[in-house]
Amino acid sequence: MISQGIWCKTIPQSCLLAAALMAGSPLVADAKPYKGAEIFTHDSHLYGKYVVRMRTAKGSGVISNFFSWKEGSELPGMFWEEIDVEVFGKNNGQSLQSNIISGMGTRTTSEQVHNHGFSFGDAYHTFTLEWTPGYVRWLVDGQVIRTTSGGQARQLVSPAQFRFNIWPPNNPGWVGSWSSAILPVHMFVNWVEYYSWNGGGFNSSPTWRDDFNSFDTSRWGKADWTFSENLADFAPNNAVTRDGYLVLAITREGQEGYNGTPPTDAGTSSSGGGTSTAGGGSCPDIKTAGQSGNFNTAGAYCFRTQNAVNGWGVSNFDGRTISVTVNGMGTAITSIGAPLPPKGASDYYHFSSSAGSFAWASVYWW
Numbered sequence: 280m281i282s283q284g285i286w287c288k289t290i291p292q293s294c295l296l297a298a299a300l301m302a303g304s305p306l307v308a309d310a311k312p313y314k315g316a317e318i319f320t321h322d323s324h325l326y327g328k329y330v331v332r333m334r335t336a337k338g339s340g341v342i343s344n345f346f347s348w349k350e351g352s353e354l355p356g357m358f359w360e361e362i363d364v365e366v367f368g369k370n371n372g373q374s375l376q377s378n379i380i381s382g383m384g385t386r387t388t389s390e391q392v393h394n395h396g397f398s399f400g401d402a403y404h405t406f407t408l409e410w411t412p413g414y415v416r417w418l419v420d421g422q423v424i425r426t427t428s429g430g431q432a433r434q435l436v437s438p439a440q441f442r443f444n445i446w447p448p449n450n451p452g453w454v455g456s457w458s459s460a461i462l463p464v465h466m467f468v469n470w471v472e473y474y475s476w477n478g479g480g481f482n483s484s485p486t487w488r489d490d491f492n493s494f495d496t497s498r499w500g501k502a503d504w505t506f507s508e509n510l511a512d513f514a515p516n517n518a519v520t521r522d523g524y525l526v527l528a529i530t531r532e533g534q535e536g537y538n539g540t541p542p543t544d545a546g547t548s549s550s551g552g553g554t555s556t557a558g559g560g561s562c563p564d565i566k567t568a569g570q571s572g573n574f575n576t577a578g579a580y581c582f583r584t585q586n587a588v589n590g591w592g593v594s595n596f597d598g599r600t601i602s603v604t605v606n607g608m609g610t611a612i613t614s615i616g617a618p619l620p621p622k623g624a625s626d627y628y629h630f631s632s633s634a635g636s637f638a639w640a641s642v643y644w645w
């Protein structure tokens with residue numbers, strides 16, 4: 280149980296705690312004045328796509344996260360495999376970090392910080408992590424923010440759990456200064472979907488989806504451990520479901536739990552079924568039987584088509600950027616009207632635009 284629980288995240292000192300705990304050191308959980316939360320899947324999957332609809336915590340010194348985690352990565356002699364999405368609470372919650380951690384002994388990291396013009400703590404947003412044998416990709420509201428296909432992406436070859444957590448790192452240079460005056464703080468998850476990798480693409484229907492209408496103990500476990508970089512212990516009582524949302528909290532010791540009302544997700548309630556609202560969910564199919572199509576939106580948007588595309592263009596784009604891929608994979612075409620790569624009859628061209636200030640924009644093809 281200890282060996283499952285103790286992990287070392289990014290700071291080598293964490294591993295010292297793991298070693299100390301396994302040696303029976305007095306450095307045990309439930310020893311810190313603050314309590315965070317983490318849940319983890321019992322099952323591990325190799326490759327796949329995770330789509331998460333969440334609203335993160337604001338406040339300096341805290342991060343709201345999800346990540347893939349090869350069990351036992353922290354143990355001596357094990358090769359570490361982890362992919363991260365870490366949303367900063369500092370600076371009004373407007374930035375996140377993507378990262379891959381891999382290696383044995385000396386671990387390799389590849390942190391990138393992505394700044395956005397809005398707070399992830401003011402509304403729910405859709406975060407996607409794509410993990411394939413050839414690349415790892417991060418998306419926010421359907422927009423690709425990073426793709427890496429180098430050596431690190433190819434080192435992730437083991438099945439991994441999926442985890443959510445919220446905690447205050449003892450690292451002000453990274454996450455900002457910590458003050459307990461902000462407590463309690465919460466992250467809220469409306470739903471999560473997992474799409475398996477079939478060797479050539481992601482299956483179109485999720486292998487599993489959790490709407491968090493209740494806490495499914497057959498799928499999830501709750502963490503009850505800590506590590507040295509964490510100013511809090513993970514407390515099971517700070518991971519609860521309420522009104523169809525997963526709530527993960529940081530509280531003071533003795534104030535664990537959540538008795539509030541989660542903020543409502545005003546966006547899409549589902550990423551499946553071919554429907555989507557601006558900025559959320561996966562891409563609807565538009566005019567799959569025709570030879571042209573468009574979309575109207577005030578925000579970031581995407582759509583897909585199985586049609587052959589001989590040529591294409593955009594209207595009223597207002598400085599938006601475009602990204603076109605086949606099945607959401609591979610090198611994206613980002614020049615408007617540029618030739619698209621060939622695709623099979625059952626493949627999709629996936630058009631994805633950035634947000635714009637105009638009420639509508641369109642993409643068309645012939």
Ligand SMILES: [Ca+2]
Pocket residue numbers: 468469470490491492523524
């Ligand atoms: Ca829900």
